[in-house]
Amino acid sequence: MTAKKKILIRIGSLRHGGAEKVLVTFLKNLPKDKYEIDLLLNLYSGKYLSEVPDWINIIFLNKGEMITTNRPHEIPKKAARVIYQGTLKKFPNLLYKGKLKNKKYDIEFAAIHGMRDEILGSPLKSSKKIVWIHNDLSQVKGYTDDEIRKFFGFDKIMVISEKIEQLLLNLAKNDNEKQKIVRIYNPLDTEEFLTKAEKPVINYSFDGNIPTFISVGTVFPQKGFDRLLKVHKRLLDEGFKHKVLIVGDGYDFENIKKLKTELCVDETATMLGFTDNPYPYFKSADFYILSSRYEGFPTVLFEAITLKKRIISTEVSGAHEMLNNGELGLIIENSEEGIYQGMKQALSQPETFEKYSEKLKDYEMPFNLQNSVKKITSILDKL
Known part of the structure; x- marks a missing residue:
């Protein structure tokens, strides 16, 4: 031997x-x-x-x-x-x-x-x-x-x-x-995501009448949660009813929480903090949004694809590969304006996301x- x-x-x-x-x-x-x-x-x-x-x-x-x-x-x-x-x-x-x-x-x-x-x-x-x-x-x-x-x-x-x-x-x-x-x-375990997604949602209630955008990740400046909250505020001011749910923790958590209060969106935006099972939240949300400034290969998109979510992602490293060059989700300009346009499209023309949902139905991961x-x-x- x-x-x-x-x-x-x-x-x-x-x-x-x-x-x-x-x-x-x-x-x-x-x-x-x-x-x-x-x-x-x-x-x-x-x-x-x-x-x-x-x-x-x-x-x-x-x-x-x-x-x-x-x-x-x-x-x-x-x-x-x-x-x-x-x-x-x-x-x-x-x-x-x-x-x-x-x-x-x-x-x-x-x-x-x-x-x-x-x-x-x-x-x-x-x-x-x-x-x-x-x-x-x-x-x-x-x-x-x-x-x-x-x-x-x-x-x-x-x-x-x-x-x-x-x-x-x-x-x-x-x-x-x-x-x-x-x-x-x-190496990612799809079976694990699917099993965990069946568990109940704790400490949050989804409203079936109001679209919810979820974003999951470590709370670092890299993840762009500041941009996400500013866009959330802008869309609310324009009369688009929706909610934002941020799941994750990190050294920037207090800064982002403070920004949320300064923008007066504490009623509509929630920072859940860290959970070892984000998948039930994924499953119940209407849209997954990746607001990152940069990434290596955003694992979280793999999770969103596995759970067949309607996806909006900034153009970062790995986004085109993951989303099949925009066949599986909307790839937006990597800026606050890009995030605004993407979320506005989701709220004003949700039907434009149906083509992604169709593609995702029978999609098999190449990796x-x-x-x-x-x-x-x-x-x-x-x-």
Whole structure:
């Protein structure tokens, strides 16, 4: 019998983000007899912790919830974490000799682009290095072409959409670099969405007479919830009755909540906060709206397609691929005006969405869980 491949996977935490969800779905579908996996988290926290299979060894640098505020009593703890994690990043030998007990890995895997330097800075020179890029880096602050080129230090660069693949291909200087790039659609479990969607809606009541737009995601500026609320206000002022439901949590939550009050839309817009099952809300809403400024490959559209929702999406990386170039949903200009036009169309001409619903009826996803897992494991096996 061949020896199990020893793999170190690194990610910040297992909080409620797309990349975290995708990683855990992937781990749940891996054959445990082939690999020995250490999952190293900077912070032992997040809703997906409980879903990690028990054969995977979880190691962490710090424990506790993420500190996103600057409350005086939390600053010492936050500072201690930053110093500790920064020291281990600067002197990786301390980490590998200490926490990782001098273990030798065959593969070291950055599960998000933010772990690039930690993996490339590993003292293990013989291990193969992989990164999984979930974001359109051309839209992420600080990622100049030179910064993005550093990813070619990896043996394999897994990307989740055509747009990210193209970005890297354009920056590659030779065939060797081009061959490192491989596109893999996110492993997502459609059965799970459909089963969870059957559960009851809690803490919210849908009104059958008033159209509701739902948007689900981590509350970051990237997601454009500020634009969504401003458009909501504008449409209400023009006499279009509707509701907006935002499901998710994140460091921008209080700012968006404050904006909602300033716009005087507290009666019609609801911020539900985080729920580990957004699917019943999806199912009951009339429209799904993606108001993001940028994305890597918006997993949430995959969920909306699976639940056969009428979809409006800003033109972000992955939107054309997901929505079959606009056959499965309305793709709008990536601006506040674009969001306004899209929502106004939904409210004033709902019949224009029937063609999307028709297409969605018998639509089969071109990417599925088994294919994605198979493709990733074949990369691991060949390295």
